Amino acid sequence: MDRGGPGAHPEGLISQVIGLRGTVTPPCHRGGMFESANTLARMRDLPTPEVESIFGRAEALEARARHLKLLALNILDERQVHEACGAIDTESWMMAKSTCSRKTANAQVRVARKLGELPHVADAAAEGRISWDQLDPVSQLAGPDSDEMWSVEGSTWSPKHLERMVRRTKLVARQEALERNRQRELRMWLDFDAGMLCFRGALPDAEGTIFARAIELEARRLGRRPDGSWEPWEARQADALVALATQRLADDAEPARALILISAPADALLEASSTPGSELLDSGLDLAIEIVRRLACDATTQIIYEMQNGCPVTIGRETRHVPRWMRRQLTKRDRECRFPGCDRTRFLHAHHIIHWADGGPTELWNLILVCPYHHRYLHEHKWSVRGDPSLPDGLEFLNAGGHNVTGLWANTRPWDCEVDALAHEDLVLASLPPP
Secondary structure (H helix, E strand, O other): OOOOOOOOOHHHHHHHHHOOOOOOOOOOEEOOEEOHHHHHHHHHOOOHHHHHHHHHHHHHHHHHHHHHHHHHHHHHHHOOOHHHHOOOOHHHHHHHHHOOOHHHHHHHHHHHHHHOOOHHHHHHHHOOOOOHHHHHHHHHHOOOOOHHHHHHHHHHOOHHHHHHHHHHHOOOOHHHHHHHHHOOEEEEEEEOOOOEEEEEEEOOHHHHHHHHHHHHHHHHHOOOOOOOOOOOHHHHHHHHHHHHHHHHHHOOOOHHHHOOOEEOOOOOOOOOOOOOOOEEOOOOOEOOHHHHHHHHHOOEEEEEEEOOOOOEEEEEEEEEOOOHHHHHHHHHHHOOOOOOOOOOOOOOEEEEOOOHHHOOOOOHHHEEEEOHHHHHHOOOOOOEEEEOOOOOOOEEEEOOOOOEOHHHOOOOOOOOOOHHHOOHHHHHHHHOOOO
């Protein structure tokens, strides 16, 4: 191949500037395939300093090639190259030409337009003193009067700090703020194959910060796994969103609006049941029996009797399993999640030690408070609990294998009084029917 002089060919210019010849021969193109495997094998035989040298020269080659590309893009933008092929603008033309995203095209066209008035910054980028991640924000901060200063200062700041400086110098116009608010959205859809509710969304600046802060605070309150490890942060954020939504439904003044409908076989709530057919009526998603039992632990239920063909016959009355007056007594006694080592006090569920479907009554001696996370362990993970919940250390938690794991945790429950010291009127109220 004729390399020629620097001015004869762009490839010759790049090769002449970098001089990437000698230690390792670039992959050769033979029969439509690059010999990357052979080159990689040869490089592995080189000592580390030489490989570092190749990396450095490749970095320089990349910087100079990008510089030439941006200068060419500057000229093509001036000549409105997009009009010849029917593209809307230069960014759209570049997206098709380089097969890149809109975000990448916007950034490169923005920088290319500025480089014409920033010769010092352009030279610093060509020499590799300013990386691409630095060049984009530097081109937004620099002007003709500060071009030389930024060609030096720009290389001393991290890309993250430079981006922060750009945000601080950018004035958000009222129209832009309105446009951000207009673009807010939340879209939800069901993935029946995965059995998941999926969603995506966008919130404007202030509202997005509030949302993120609320999720972060709630996620940090979530307890550990029974083995002491933490769930992934992403999973804890998902649990936090569900906890906040659950509390909103619980606080709704109109129970009918907060009703979640579940269809399940009559024996689905029994401990030994394995009958399929449980589903969420709102979405049609199938449910595991263990999840049905967990949801029914502390909820208002209404039995709909059906024929074998699924046609409803009659509807039973609604039954609230844990009345509010009893819930107050339960909260006073337990105060926080009873799972050892967990100190969560918000969004707690009332769990039946002996499930009501198995004959367990809705009475204080058969109820404990647990957080949503550990409530799942008592149902989906097949854990169990036994003992006397009226005593600070009266409960034993058993894993799916039947092993008592309570002793693995230090009991840090902040009981500030003995159970016998509870006010007498509280104990009396607990035994009375609801007012």
